[in-house]
Amino acid sequence: MSEKHTISCLVENHFGVLARVSGLISARGFNIDSLTVSTTEDPTVSRMTIVVDADAQKLEQVKRQLGRLIDVIEVQELKEGEFIDRELLLARVRVNGNVLPELLKLATRFGAKLSDASDNSVVIEAAGDTKVLDALVEQLRPYGITKLVRTGRVALEK
Amino acid sequence: MKGAQILVECLKREGIQVVFGIPGGANLPTFDALYGSPIQVILTVHEQGAAHMADGYARATGKVGVCLATSGPGATNLVTGIATASMDSIPLVAITGQVRTFMIGNDAFQEADTIGITRPITKHSYLVKDVKDLTRVMREAFYIASTGRPGPVLVDLPVDVTLSETEFVYPEDVNIRGYKPRPILEGQEPQIKRAAEAIAKSKRPVIYAGAGVIRSEASAELIEFARKTQIPVTTTLLGLGAFPESDPLSLGMLGMHGFEYTNYAVAQSDLLIAIGARFDDRVTGKADEFAKRATKIHIDVDPSSINKTVMVDIPIIGDVKQVLRKLNQLAQGPQIAEWLNVIQEMRRKYPLVYREKTKLLPQYVIQQISEVTEGNAIVATGVGQHQMWAAQFYRFNRPRSMITSGGLGTMGFGLPAAIGAQFGCPEAVVWDIDGDGSFQMTAQELATAAQHKLPIKVAIMNNQFHGMVRQWQDLFYQGRYAQSKVNPINFVKLAEAFGCVGIRVEKKTDVRPAIERAMTVSDRPTVIDFIVEESEDCWPMIAPGKPHFEMLGTFESLKQEGGIPQYRHVKPEEADLSLS
Numbered sequence: 081m082s083e084k085h086t087i088s089c090l091v092e093n094h095f096g097v098l099a100r101v102s103g104l105i106s107a108r109g110f111n112i113d114s115l116t117v118s119t120t121e122d123p124t125v126s127r128m129t130i131v132v133d134a135d136a137q138k139l140e141q142v143k144r145q146l147g148r149l150i151d152v153i154e155v156q157e158l159k160e161g162e163f164i165d166r167e168l169l170l171a172r173v174r175v176n177g178n179v180l181p182e183l184l185k186l187a188t189r190f191g192a193k194l195s196d197a198s199d200n201s202v203v204i205e206a207a208g209d210t211k212v213l214d215a216l217v218e219q220l221r222p223y224g225i226t227k228l229v230r231t232g233r234v235a236l237e238k
Numbered sequence: 239m240k241g242a243q244i245l246v247e248c249l250k251r252e253g254i255q256v257v258f259g260i261p262g263g264a265n266l267p268t269f270d271a272l273y274g275s276p277i278q279v280i281l282t283v284h285e286q287g288a289a290h291m292a293d294g295y296a297r298a299t300g301k302v303g304v305c306l307a308t309s310g311p312g313a314t315n316l317v318t319g320i321a322t323a324s325m326d327s328i329p330l331v332a333i334t335g336q337v338r339t340f341m342i343g344n345d346a347f348q349e350a351d352t353i354g355i356t357r358p359i360t361k362h363s364y365l366v367k368d369v370k371d372l373t374r375v376m377r378e379a380f381y382i383a384s385t386g387r388p389g390p391v392l393v394d395l396p397v398d399v400t401l402s403e404t405e406f407v408y409p410e411d412v413n414i415r416g417y418k419p420r421p422i423l424e425g426q427e428p429q430i431k432r433a434a435e436a437i438a439k440s441k442r443p444v445i446y447a448g449a450g451v452i453r454s455e456a457s458a459e460l461i462e463f464a465r466k467t468q469i470p471v472t473t474t475l476l477g478l479g480a481f482p483e484s485d486p487l488s489l490g491m492l493g494m495h496g497f498e499y500t501n502y503a504v505a506q507s508d509l510l511i512a513i514g515a516r517f518d519d520r521v522t523g524k525a526d527e528f529a530k531r532a533t534k535i536h537i538d539v540d541p542s543s544i545n546k547t548v549m550v551d552i553p554i555i556g557d558v559k560q561v562l563r564k565l566n567q568l569a570q571g572p573q574i575a576e577w578l579n580v581i582q583e584m585r586r587k588y589p590l591v592y593r594e595k596t597k598l599l600p601q602y603v604i605q606q607i608s609e610v611t612e613g614n615a616i617v618a619t620g621v622g623q624h625q626m627w628a629a630q631f632y633r634f635n636r637p638r639s640m641i642t643s644g645g646l647g648t649m650g651f652g653l654p655a656a657i658g659a660q661f662g663c664p665e666a667v668v669w670d671i672d673g674d675g676s677f678q679m680t681a682q683e684l685a686t687a688a689q690h691k692l693p694i695k696v697a698i699m700n701n702q703f704h705g706m707v708r709q710w711q712d713l714f715y716q717g718r719y720a721q722s723k724v725n726p727i728n729f730v731k732l733a734e735a736f737g738c739v740g741i742r743v744e745k746k747t748d749v750r751p752a753i754e755r756a757m758t759v760s761d762r763p764t765v766i767d768f769i770v771e772e773s774e775d776c777w778p779m780i781a782p783g784k785p786h787f788e789m790l791g792t793f794e795s796l797k798q799e800g801g802i803p804q805y806r807h808v809k810p811e812e813a814d815l816s817l818s
Contacts, residue, residue, distance in 0.1 A: 092416060096365075100357060107358050137545060144542035150362040150382060153416040 262308025289319020325645025450514015620676025
């Protein structure tokens, strides 16, 4: 059965490593939900958090194929409940009439912030795990989301 | 020391004696540094030839093959050769020139993103931007290419880096934190014990051995394992030679054009022991039908090979040689006398078969080459029908004697690979069994062979077709020969133009004398143009997508057309003469 899995990789902080990882994933036909890269406490090492949509056999292949890359130092699957994950969301939402107070209340409930407010729109900035942000997006939809961006998941084991 | 000299010094330290390549603008400093060095530099006609020669050299010797090309078109011409090596896990280091570092990305003359182009077909690659990194990179490149599951590594060297000076410091150790070929057998003992238990209680076991046995030099251990347990052995195309076909336990090749009895034996097995093989689709046919009654043991150095296409029960991750040594200590032979009788009966009942035709048959020619060379030649091949007939009718008895492109299926591989093999094994008799289609793709490398007076022998199975394509068109495209007919070529004249001996053979009685004459030529290549039957098909065959026990061109179907059985794993006195 296909489901979402979070893989955390430590990789060499060289040029071209992202191309190796993303190239491998596309060449092997794996479905990727999100991929984030950033530096770590060690400046020579980057962490990639990859969310893939795969069944158990395919997931095992993704991990093993990633492990074959020379620039990949460590591959770890983060299992449900054993990690903290967050992503950042920015959404520009229409402000029609007097909905601003409502939006503010909604944002507060989700621990989100309102920024860059103009006459007819506002940017909502939220951080949280994927499910929370999915819920926020659903609640914002009726107001009219004109632009939406999410960073993709970053995760650390507990 | 200049970068180019550092490179040559590194090659010397790695024990490299011969490299293959072509100079050009971006690798002139490298060739200049090689000029006058003890390393033999073989100029090829085309860079693809250089890559295949390095590959053939590596397959024949087990050492790392090295090829060189300039930037841009030189590098892109290597691509087919690198991909061929990658698919078959061949240790290769390809060194390409690159435009000056400050020009990279500017669409400079003869610039190509070589690293980008070769990323999916290399085990690893390096763009060296600083000469100070060069010794480390070269050390790592050879280490990565030759350890674990071997493969090609590419080093892209901008011309200014090869001209820059730095002190030569050769790193004694390699330390790559993302690449630790698994410590031998660590943590695998319980799995090996489980395997030994499964072997002891099996009733119908079969060993399925692949190229991993050859790559890890484990042929002796495989032979010991099979003889100790009396389990019959089939090999993949790339595994041919890993187990001697003269051994009574040999089942020859399995798979799409494998032996009928071999595929039946695998289908009926209750235990399949895969050793250094990867359940390739040409072996399995429809994957979920493959040996589906069998418990499967899979020994492989590459964890990603496990459960990739066929799910296995007992994976053992490790070097094949080390695992087999351990298994040989533990394994007890199962009670399988009955099974061996079944197999023997199938060997007698379902032999290979062909029917005499007015024109010469390629199978017969290959049988004769096998007999004259007593199975002791190194045989390179192109890709297609002739390759499968070589696999079926040549009797392979030694590892590294079959040099063929399995995974990528690269036509044109045979001649340059034979040349590379002859450079690696100067004393060996090297044959290229080729097709007229395949041969023409790299025929120009006859010039390289002639220049170095290599006594290689090229046997062209000339059917004036892309024969395997023609066979599929007959089977699946209503005989519409869309562009499969090859223009007739006078290969004798072609051979002579290159300074080789050319012989044309049309009659059966001339086959043996031509082969014997080729064996006496010692100072140049010999090309024998065997004019063979155009419509001959390669049987048996698992049609694409079909289970591996459902074959076309079985003995039963062909004997009705007057086919004559050709026994390969049955002693003459045991052959069932009532069938012929």
